Amino acid sequence: MPRIRKNPTGVDPQLLVKDAAKLMPAPTRRLFLRGGASLGALAFLTGCDIVDSASAEHVLMKISYFNDRAQAWLFNPNKLAPTYPDSAVRRPFPFNAYYPEEDAPEVDKEDYKLEVGGMVDNKKSWTLDELYALPQETQITRLICVEGWSAIGKWTGTPLREFLRRVGADTRAKYVWFRCAEGYSTSIDMPTALHPQTQMTFKFDGEILPRKYGFPMKVRMPTKLGFKNPKHVMEMAVTDKYLGGYWEDQGYNWFSGI
Amino acid sequence: MSIGATHEQALTPAAPTGAAIHPLWVRLTHWVNAVAMIIMIGSGWQIYNASPLFAFLFPPGITLGGWLAGALLWHFAAMWLLVVNGLVYLVLGIATGRFRRKLVPIRPSEVLADTKAAFTGKLTYDDLSVYNAVQKLLYLGVILAGIVIVLSGLAIWKPVQLQELTAVFGGYDAARYVHFFAMAAIVGFFVLHVIMALLVPKSLRAMITGR
Structure with missing residues (x-):
């Protein structure tokens, strides 16, 4: 097993506050319906307190699943994200995670092995040297965060579809799931996994991917919001089973296409 | 009463016979829009707060959703209501001639x-x-x-x-x-x-x- 120096899952919640404070009210991650005065205004308008019930949350999640399907329908597998000149790259590129930068997981490059599982022909693990030997391309695209801000970056790596072809993935499967060093996870639809700009990224701005940006490998997809781009990827699986993800399980829209 | 006279009255909403000032479709789309707009604006303010464009935040008490994920759920649910209702309003506003007559x-x-x-x-x-x-x-x-x-x-x-x-x-x-x-x-x-x-x-x- 790869050595990981720090593991932010289960750390003191105080450590999470710094970056995540604006994202979630501390004790009530899933109780997102407990809003403020404007909820009162809604209740006033509708004549009933719709927002205090679990059914409202249930309805909102149903609509979110509907929005997953609407976005999958809207997704054009041949439409490329706009690309930019080198001069447009944001330097330094903003660090963003649900943990402070010093808690970014540290993965040992010697011990690292990417585990590949699920509906693939070849389940052998991949060392970094083997991964680095794959054909690579560079993209300069815009990362858009679910918070609203955006930044243009330069990522270099192997198209995921090329890797999936090499491991003999069943591309009729619905999802590709990723597990990260610190416990993060996310999953994406197969059409996005096969999109030409979806990339297993080994370099940022020409340098080996630094720890803060996801060493040794992240998966970059300019057709989805930033949180769908996992860093420190340790394992991927091709599957028909919906496995959600770290943020998705807390209420963020699963498809989150852009 | 001839058909012509009825037609004439339809075109003159404030006719003495007491025709509605606002037909039912205007009233319905107006209030649906009011609800949709309040949800969109309240949740939009919460979304804004996650990455503000200016040096101020909206007070959490007047936002909707509790946190970013909740606000996004409200925003992307109410958008359907806003858009479908808005399209009905625009199509009827143009088709009935109301926009041309009134605006x-x-x-x-x-x-x-x-x-x-x-x-x-x-x-x-x-x-x-x-x-x-x-x-x-x-x-x-x-x-x-x-x-x-x-x-x-x-x-x-x-x-x-x-x-x-x-x-x-x-x-x-x-x-x-x-x-x-x-x-x-x-x-x-x-x-x-x-x-x-x-x-x-x-x-x-x-x-x-x-x-």
Whole structure:
């Protein structure tokens, strides 16, 4: 097993506050319906307190699943994200995670092995040297965060579809799931996994991917919001089973296409 | 009564026979829009707070959703209500000729005269079926702001799939500002609109009962 120096899952919640404070009210991650005065205004308008019930949350999640399907329908597998000149790259590129930068997981490059599982022909693990030997391309695209801000970056790596072809993935499967060093996870639809700009990224701005940006490998997809781009990827699986993800399980829209 | 006379009355909403000032479809789409707009604006303020464009935040107490994920769920649920209702309103407004009858023409000289009259308390609202020039300008303006806020919202939501639309707004980051200012325009209208409805209560009654 790869050595990981720090593991932010289960750390003191105080450590999470710094970056995540604006994202979630501390004790009530899933109780997102407990809003403020404007909820009162809604209740006033509708004549009933719709927002205090679990059914409202249930309805909102149903609509979110509907929005997953609407976005999958809207997704054009041949439409490329706009690309930019080198001069447009944001330097330094903003660090963003649900943990402070010093808690970014540290993965040992010697011990690292990417585990590949699920509906693939070849389940052998991949060392970094083997991964680095794959054909690579560079993209300069815009990362858009679910918070609203955006930044243009330069990522270099192997198209995921090329890797999936090499491991003999069943591309009729619905999802590709990723597990990260610190416990993060996310999953994406197969059409996005096969999109030409979806990339297993080994370099940022020409340098080996630094720890803060996801060493040794992240998966970059300019057709989805930033949180769908996992860093420190340790394992991927091709599957028909919906496995959600770290943020998705807390209420963020699963498809989150852009 | 001849068919011709009935037709004539339909075109003259304030006819003595007591035809509705606002037909049912106007009242329904008006109130559905009010609910949709309040949800969109309240959740939009919460979303704004996650990455503010200016040096201020909206007080959490007047936002909707509790945190970013909750606000996004509300926003992307109510958008369907806003857009479908808005399309019904636009199609019927054009098809029935209501927009043409009620909202145009808008003459600058009349806008100036009616604005002056409004501030000197000389503007009357005896006939609610006829809009003064300031009303016409504001109602048409808020319809346009509604169209802009939906289009800029689509540009922010889908800057890859709808990148041509995003480009029209000057790119992703610029589209966020357009979206914000369209919201500000609608909120400004909303404040004035509510004040006027309270000052002229029979206009509120007309939007509920039709008369």
